[in-house]
Amino acid sequence: MSGPLRWPVHPAPNDGEALSSWLRRIAGCYGTDIEHLGDDIGYKIDAGDLDDVDLAPPPGMIEVLAERTGVAPARLRQMSVAGSVPWLLDDMEPGPEGFPTYTRQLSVLRPAGKQKARVVPSWRPWLPDRLPARGCPECVAESPSPHPYRLLWAIPIVSSCLAHGCWLEATLAARSYFGMWDFDRPAPSPAPQHVLTLDQRTRDAFAVGHVELPRRRVHAGIWFRLLRTVVDELSCPLSENRPADTGTIRQIWKEAGYPARDGQGLWRPFEQQPETVQRHTMEAAAVTIALLEAGTITGRGCGAHLFLPEPDLELGDGRTPAEFSKSQPDNLKALGQALEEAIQAAREDPAEAQALYAFALIGCRTPESVTRLRADFAELGIPLEILSLTDGQASFA
Template sequence: MSAARRWPLHPQPAPLEALSSWLNRLAHLYEMPVTDLLKHNLGLVDLAVPADLDVDPPLSMLTALVERTGVPLVRLRSMTLGGWVPWLFDMLPVPLQDAQAVFDTYVRDNSVLFARSVGTHHVLRYKQGWAGPWLLGYPAALRACPLCAADPERGTDLVWRLALVSSCAEHRCRLRDASEVRATVVLGRDIHPEPLEGPRAALDRYTYQALTAGRVALPGRTVHAGVWFRLLRALLDEVSLAASTQTAHGKDVLQQIWQETGHPERAGLNVWRPYEHLGDEVREAMLDAAATALQLAADGLITARGRLASALQAPLHDYVYDGDEPPPFRNAWQAAMAAWEEALTQARTDPVTARQLLGMLTGGCRTLAAFEQERSSLCGQGIPVGFLPSARELGRHDLI
């Protein structure tokens, strides 16, 4: 059997382009609909072309596209939502009966501002049909970058269909309704892009770092992309909570965040709903609040106490190892240092030892700032932050 023929025209996809966008550009070159391009030109007689090519198209279709275009399979998979499991999603689709468990794991188990327990505030109503993080709970208008739309060789990014970013990574301007953008281009009207600025711009930069580099350099430390997506979703959940559900510290933090945004608290939300089920204006306000919370925490104007809080706040000081002093004979100091190094080595892989070390170092701390300083020093020694409990988790309710 002869090898499959390479299509004569096969422009490469853009870095974050959606599969449907790239296929539309290919089909346009051959002056045919996308369905015809796939059904009659891939050698797959029984291929059922999915209604939504960006979700999780069949492997046979992607494999045939690899043969026709030379684009690697892993690249094609990353152009679909299914290709972002488990970084961006825990699973796709989310079965109705598993929605609460997925929500608790993805959102509530990743506290940022507050030390809280999973599922303590709200329970998802199955009739709402929560489809998973970042997937809107209603048919939403597609978005586009007005400057990208003016370039016929530029497609649309996969992430633009999610409630995750607000701007174009290339042009740093706000996304707009795709139909309005197309009408502007077709009619030849002037394009007036609106730049995304301030904390919201920083929020999008972090997300695009995650999408392109797989890691995000936050003020406190660098985190994996999967951690960033869950941190951001947990933060969006926290700013949507009623102040009455929080401690005095939590109430003050929420009030300060919302005052800084200029929006009313909770953006006027009276009955809690998951972020994906909010209206456009309320969802935009929640993003403003999340971005503002990140900025306030980085500037030290609020104290975050959640499990992932150390990623937001720069350490109080940079730990610098003093180096070894090799005395001519082994003494008590050497023995103590050897024991300390042994304990550190074990704590890097054993959460129980890490917790014991933290408890020993912070036993004399009287303030939360002093506690966080000692906790940061252990992070600087290579102990995973997940092994180091917060002050509340360690039972230190006496810190001020």
């Protein structure tokens, strides 16, 4: 390979664009294809299988592309799924411990700790073996060929295009190629508001690292796990739930317009479901959140309250908590402010989270109090996945 020559012409990456899509557009500038572009930078890229590039580019490729284009490596990393580790997923490598760690630490519809244990060998969240080939008909119509492809279209965690308010549609061709649509483009079909609301939150989690819920802001790492927990609760065989929870889950599916569990007989994790079942399940998850927020259903899990509005608290003497706090001596005010700052820092910085957790753990004398502490951290929007999972086995004095 010759030295790191800069490509004199290249399009800037679009907001949210997948890495393979941008490479295809660069190749288009030079009248070549993505395979030849790969040869030029010393990497084999299979045009028929772009998943490798969009999941996790091979080591060194980001740095070479940064040299060739002048685009910052951090920006390029965000164009593949690996750029979202550890928030969207703990690790790109599938593993047997991933499923319970990711989907069972939180709870929304069912009481915590009541789920039947499941072992899913070689699992990672949200990613099917083959990434789906979907797109927004309007976005594609508005863009010149070769049409850019958004990374989120390839992850079944969203179902709609927020810019156009419509469902994503299967492209009927290899992912990132829209040849069929040049002749027969599907008509855009409006997505319901509850789906758009859910997808807006998920987009926010990717774009800004947090989501504003009615009660408080939660970290993206919590949001992705909370959503996958709801998906799990909606997908489990109904006989595994207590009757009251079964009734709620049936009500949600009915409201979504589908049979319970979308009529699936056997249990399989969401990632291994057919695409239509995935879409219906995400729609049911959106209905779940809308019903929780409206107070129509009550979730019995520890995370359900996140979807309730902040209560208008008044103390016995009619003062709000903020007014009460203002009236406190300065040293207590300072303590409260220091704690607030420590919590905010822990939401954003894993090292701060670990330090605060270690400090809070000093007061825990029983396994139950550790469980409570972890629930409190989740409620405060501090990501749990960065905390040591072995502290549950710590010895208690």
